[in-house]
Amino acid sequence: MTGDTQSSRTTTERLTSVLRHDLPASLVVFLVAVPLSLGIAVSSGAPLIAGLVAAVVGGLVAGALGGSVVQVSGPAAGLALVVAELVRTYGWRATCMITLMAGVLQIVLGAFKVARTALAVSPAVVHGMLAGVGVVIALSQLHVVLGGRPQNSAVENLIELPNQIIDNHSHAVAVGVLTIAVLLLWPRLPRVNVVPAPLAALACAALTAAAFGWDVARADLSKGFSEWASPVWPAGDWHGIAGAVLLVALLAGVESLLCSVAADRLHEGPRADLDRELTGQGVANLVSGALGGLPVAGVIVRTTTNIRAGARSRWSAILHGVWVLVFAVGLGWMVTLIPLEALAALLVFIGVRMVNLGTMRGLHGHGELPIYVLTMGAVILVGLAEGVLLGLGLAALFALRRLTKVWVHVALEPDDRWHVVVTGSLTFVGVPRLTEGLRGVPAGAGVHLDLNVDFMDNAAFEALHGWRLEHERTGGTVTIDEMHDEWYTSAAKGTRASPAKSPPKAPERWWLPRAYRRGGPLSAIPVRHSGAWIPPRQESGAVPDLLAGAVDFQRRTAPLVRPFLTRMARTQDPSHLFITCADSRVVPNLITASGPGDLFTVRNIGNLVPRHGSALADDSVAGAIEYATTALNVQTITVCGHSGCGAMAALLSAGEKISGLHGLERWLRHGDHTLARYILSDPGDGEDGPLDRLCRVNVAQQLDNLRTYPEIALLEAEGRLKLVGLYFDIGAARVHVLDREGFTPVSAGSR
Structure with missing residues (x-):
């Protein structure tokens, strides 16, 4: 009986939580999802009902089967260009089949638990792709706002834009300007901003156009679900079809997984299971394609709205799908009141916001802004797939550069010895920088060389070893201290070094009493005291011990703490x-x-x-x-x-x-x-x-x-x-x- 009572209490608590938190959140997300789904359908060149079908499937299927409890899935603006191109190439029904097959591929990938691999894609590429898509969507839909028709490419849209601005001053422009103005001002209005801005903007545009009798195009959803048609096999070269399936599956999957990771930072609930999320997205795309819907992916705008509205479980996403379904079946006639120019203005607003300045600042801080800019520019000027490939290539080059970068620091110490620090991965790429640095050491000088490297190839060893032999031949001395595995020592002895990069050795145990460090690095450091050098292993008394410790501090610790102490130098x-x-x-x-x-x-x-x-x-x-x-x-x-x-x-x-x-x-x-x-x-x-x-x-x-x-x-x-x-x-x-x-x-x- 105790177990039954506990189970009943748990069920009651869950139901209470759904009613208090998830139900209100689902209504908020529903109000955001409907206008966005309709707008993305327009931008994709698909039937309007396809956007609502994808929203319903994203809520009911992806919401129930996905690995994130707060993520909301549906048609994504980031896929609009791909879908539009597929519709132009293969037709709408064939595009549905490509969506269906992309879902099957996602299910297979999820079964093999490769979701984490998708996170290896540079976020700079993903954000650059989304920004490029946003610019392309904004440029094309801006022509609709201005009363014209979009051209075939972003470049043509940009070239034609001045003529559109000069020649078109119709009611369509007024509707578009009004929609964008409401989108900008609505969040700043007190009390009323509980209504989502997209819904308020479309409502204001529709009511104003109806009140003044403006001549605008209307969205047509009169046929409703009667527009549904079964998917058909695409006609054309199978290589192109396979590439389209792979592109839809990967773009939708990566966007969904990155959205799940971002959502985990915004809530305190269970963490996302990425493999389950990928599988759930695959089932959703399979169903959406079969039902004549757009491709489905996790959408950051709806997910963020869901979290901020107080969602606690996946019931919010599921219920939002229920409300979209009810709207499409029973209230679809309301869509006919919305001017198409208002939907286009909404897409212009969304497209511009996809170019996120905060993301650009973060990427700039990590030196990855060129990847973002190149990907965005290539997507705009060349195409989506080409832009992503170029971005991935540049990201790989940046990663290779970082992995093979080497720093060489040469300085004359107060004891008249030269201190050389080599840090990074010492490969043939870094040999010119290494030899240039070593050239600054005068012949015959005493040198202490710290090799703080995690890898050394043969070319780097030959260059370093050759310099050492030549320097010692001219009367100089070279003491080498390797922080990581003994790459240099192993190569000099002719033994096999580890084929892979190695983790650093445990740091010198500075916290041990000195008596426990005899024979270690400190005891091997010659110390100058009272004008004379005290050689290793002949030190006696506390003062030489402390001086040896000071030398070790200057060599190992001071470079690490100096940035912090510099900031603290004037005040504590x-x-x-x-x-x-x-x-x-x-x-x-x-x-x-x-x-x-x-x-x-x-x-x-x-x-x-x-x-x-x-x-x-x-x-x-x-x-x-x-x-x-x-x-x-x-x-x-x-x-x-x-x-x-x-x-x-x-x-x-x-x-x-x-x-x-x-x-x-x-x-x-x-x-x-x-x-x-x-x-x-x-x-x-x-x-x-x-x-x-x-x-x-x-x-x-x-x-x-x-x-x-x-x-x-x-x-x-x-x-x-x-x-x-x-x-x-x-x-x-x-x-x-x-x-x-x-x-x-x-x-x-x-x-």
């Missing part, structure tokens, strides 16, 4: 004041995974905070607190203690362990309140020893000490400052956080 903006012990085993940036500019750090013995107004005042800690809260406006103050703290051990020993250290004795008087709190506290189950228990008590006490500062207490009370206690168990390498129940270990999966 930390969010945390971090008060912790001076113990060498506690590394604040390590245990908090923070970097430069994150922590304003105060370190002292015992992580103590002198109480406000204490007789033993300490201006250093008090000054840091004042500066952090007043000048830096930190949001958090963290006190971090640790296990085995020597200061706490000294408190427990009543000062015997620090006998004779008078400065330390005076400082540890700030821990008297900690010791008193420890004596009065509950020892608990005794799992921790007395020392570690005192270390934990000390953290809580220092937080209370902070609250003795009036400004700290005020900021905390107002919610503008948070006090946090941490405890670092050194032996377990585990951070604990203080809460109401005590200290709780931070788990790896917590946030």
Whole structure:
């Protein structure tokens, strides 16, 4: 019974969600889909009913079977050029058969789970193709808006456009201008903009034309579904037919998959199953072709509208298909009121918006704008298939250029050695740049060469090895350090290197104590100290160790952090004041995974905070607190203690362990309140020893000490400052956080 009750409750919740969220969203999408479907049918040269059939199938079939719960499918403007060309070449009924076969091909591709492969197509090509299609549609339909007829190509439409503007001033122009004006202004009008702009624009155009008796062409849907005719096999060369099927299947599939990926970024529901989506689109195209509809694809405009309207499940897309079907069957007569010029103006508006400036800016930032421009221009001037192929070719050339690009940086270090860094993929293409860079190293100089390359072919090895032999012959020295696999070393030894690019080696473990890094890269770096060179393996003392570390920082880390530090050079903006012990085993940036500019750090013995107004005042800690809260406006103050703290051990020993250290004795008087709190506290189950228990008590006490500062207490009370206690168990390498129940270990999966 419990299972039945739970199932009934789940069903009720789902039904409630559909009624509250998906039903209203489906009505909004329906109002957007009808005018767009009619306009795309006009642009494609197909019967008007074909656009509505595709919208119905896109909702009922693709919505139910697809892999995205929020994507809305239907006739897509991006396919209008392809369909128009197919209609001119083979006729409408044959075009339906091509759509049907494209659906079968999509089903096969989905069964073989190749959907992810489609995402390898450069988005610059896809967006460039859509932009080119948009321009072609806008140019052709602009002639209809101006009362004329579109020409056979975009170039002819552009050439003929001035004559259309000069010669035509009919009622058609007024309808078109009115439609575009409403499309532009409607979203900016308060309250009324809940009605979709396309629907409002067509309604205004139809009512105005009827009221003033304008002489305009009308959309004809009087025959309704009686215009349906079964698909027929295309007549012509089978190579062309196969190419058309492949083109429709790939364009519709790629557009749908990219739309699914984009939709996943806009909602919090289940992620899209791309293979299922491709299969669902294939079934939808099969059905749409069989029923005399346009090709179906996921449409970003309708999908975005669906998400913004609050859709939660695929029921929104399905219901939108139901509403389109009801409209086509029962209210098709309303379409006859719409001027064709208004539909053309809607297509002009859609076509212009397909040239997305935001997309262009994003592609420019990644250096891919030339691919976008070439694809768009080729689609406009040459043709859709040719433009896509040219765009793919340029994208492949760009990718090849990036994959084979090499950077060579040559610099003279303060130690009079030359530092050469070679980064990238070292192939024959990069040999000229490599030899040009190495030519800047004078003969006889000492050279440290960092090979930060993930691949090296034989031509590059021969060039590099030949330079090294020649440089050493003239008295120079060359030390080579390879960051990735030993491409150079393997080639020099005559052994086989990995045939593929390799991932980088694990980075140098800078966080290890130096004693654990002996024999590593640091110990092999000669260091100049007090005017003399200290050779490798003869270093002694901390200063040479630190200088070796500074050399390693300059060589490996400084180039990585320099861009960030340059931006921080004039000001700091930390969010945390971090008060912790001076113990060498506690590394604040390590245990908090923070970097430069994150922590304003105060370190002292015992992580103590002198109480406000204490007789033993300490201006250093008090000054840091004042500066952090007043000048830096930190949001958090963290006190971090640790296990085995020597200061706490000294408190427990009543000062015997620090006998004779008078400065330390005076400082540890700030821990008297900690010791008193420890004596009065509950020892608990005794799992921790007395020392570690005192270390934990000390953290809580220092937080209370902070609250003795009036400004700290005020900021905390107002919610503008948070006090946090941490405890670092050194032996377990585990951070604990203080809460109401005590200290709780931070788990790896917590946030």
